[in-house]
Amino acid sequence: MTEQPTRRRALECMAWAGTGLIWTVTGGVPRSALIGSAEAATGFTFAQMSDSHIGFAREPNMDVPGTLAEGLAAVKVMAAKPAFVLHTGDVTHLSKPAEFDTAEKLFGTIGLDTHYVPGEHDVLDEAGTKPFIARFQKRHTQGGDGGAFYSFDAEGVHFIGLNNVVDLKSGGMGNLGAAQLTWLERDLAGRSASTPIVVFAHIPLWTVYEKWGWGTEDGAQALSLLKRFGSVTVLNGHIHQVMQKVEGNVAFHSARSTAFPQPAPGAAPSPGPMKVEAARLRSMLGVASVTLVPGQGPLAIIDTPLGA
Amino acid sequence: MAIPIAMSDGVHDRRNAALVIIRDYSFEPATLRVVAGAWVRWLNVDEAPAGVEHTGADRLFRSTVLFRGESYARQFNERGEFPYHCGIHPHMRGRVIVS
Numbered sequence: 001m002t003e004q005p006t007r008r009r010a011l012e013c014m015a016w017a018g019t020g021l022i023w024t025v026t027g028g029v030p031r032s033a034l035i036g037s038a039e040a041a042t043g044f045t046f047a048q049m050s051d052s053h054i055g056f057a058r059e060p061n062m063d064v065p066g067t068l069a070e071g072l073a074a075v076k077v078m079a080a081k082p083a084f085v086l087h088t089g090d091v092t093h094l095s096k097p098a099e100f101d102t103a104e105k106l107f108g109t110i111g112l113d114t115h116y117v118p119g120e121h122d123v124l125d126e127a128g129t130k131p132f133i134a135r136f137q138k139r140h141t142q143g144g145d146g147g148a149f150y151s152f153d154a155e156g157v158h159f160i161g162l163n164n165v166v167d168l169k170s171g172g173m174g175n176l177g178a179a180q181l182t183w184l185e186r187d188l189a190g191r192s193a194s195t196p197i198v199v200f201a202h203i204p205l206w207t208v209y210e211k212w213g214w215g216t217e218d219g220a221q222a223l224s225l226l227k228r229f230g231s232v233t234v235l236n237g238h239i240h241q242v243m244q245k246v247e248g249n250v251a252f253h254s255a256r257s258t259a260f261p262q263p264a265p266g267a268a269p270s271p272g273p274m275k276v277e278a279a280r281l282r283s284m285l286g287v288a289s290v291t292l293v294p295g296q297g298p299l300a301i302i303d304t305p306l307g308a
Numbered sequence: 309m310a311i312p313i314a315m316s317d318g319v320h321d322r323r324n325a326a327l328v329i330i331r332d333y334s335f336e337p338a339t340l341r342v343v344a345g346a347w348v349r350w351l352n353v354d355e356a357p358a359g360v361e362h363t364g365a366d367r368l369f370r371s372t373v374l375f376r377g378e379s380y381a382r383q384f385n386e387r388g389e390f391p392y393h394c395g396i397h398p399h400m401r402g403r404v405i406v407s
Contacts, residue, residue, distance in 0.1 A: 177365075
């Protein structure tokens with residue numbers, strides 16, 4: 001038996017709109033529940049939203065602000081009220097001020113703090129990360145000059161927002177860079193190994209599919225700095241689909257987009273918006289919620305189909 | 309398709325630039341060979357917007373967002389290999405080899 005973490009974590013990922021699901025794992029026991037049902041977990045909860053792509057207006061989704069609004073409405077009525085929202089990047093499609101305006105206005109409607117990290121679509125402006133930081137990260141002390149990375153604490157959990165979209169590597173792989181890794185090492189120094197850590201960044205920190213650039217070239221270096229912690233959750237976006245993996249004490253989770261789905265790795269000649277029937281679209285978009293419950297159980301994250 | 313530019317009287321005309329077409333989330337050709345001094349133009353014929361961005365910390369070149377029908381041109385005076393990707397769809401990659 002390995003050492004038990006000081007907190008037990010339940011992770012719920014739900015598809016929303018229509019037949020929404022919640023995936024819950026508590027103390028290593030996976031179960032599913034309908035959104036808003038009595039089975040929904042209680043405790044310290046936060047929501048993850050990703051890849052809003054405000055400004056995108058092509059098939060399969062001509063109303064991206066509308067589907068984002070639906071996702072936000074779902075967050076607003078969650079049984080376990082989230083303390084805040086984490087946005088894992090690509091808030092906008094083309095980094096245009098009007099797109100940032102729309103996103104800011106929509107997120108303002110839920111009355112919850114939202115903590116953002118940029119996606120590559122958010123830093124297309126000549127000024128790089130500056131407009132994004134000014135708009136969405138101004139209240140956070142930046143980990144480096146123009147870096148768009150920071151950390152904060154909530155309910156005993158240490159949250160780390162990373163930026164892996166500025167210096168993309170061959171094939172589009174994400175990259176953190178030496179300065180950010182040095183900052184991360186300093187940020188973690190002196191923290192107790194029992195502190196639950198949540199890392200959020202746009203491109204997956206683990207390699208999902210190198211051929212499509214779905215990974216972070218120096219992600220392993222960041223993960224090595226996190227090895228000593230008993231509970232590490234890594235939340236990502238970018239790939240517009242739910243994928244989960246557990247490696248030691250690290251649980252990886254990627255979220256759905258609220259804009260459009262992308263194909264499974266290797267299932268199409270290239271990644272990109274996947275054209276789907278209108279009736280299927282909403283089942284392929286979504287948000288996730290994460291709940292941390294005090295306890296002594298082991299950590300595990302497993303998806304189980306509804307009714308299984 | 310891509311036409312390598314030959315240096316003539318030292319005047320390098322961007323109107324005769326070697327052409328890279330952006331289509332179906334890819335650069336065609338993915339590898340372009342030109343001589344030093346040549347201009348290269350990227351033309352987006354895709355429905356989706358795209359961009360051209362040097363792959364490397366020094367980021368030697370970077371286009372604005374190119375919508376359908378828009379193009380970006382750059383002159384390559386230095387010899388070497390210049391990998392690049394699309395800033396919007398980073399899996400799209402290409403390279404210019406300058407001899």
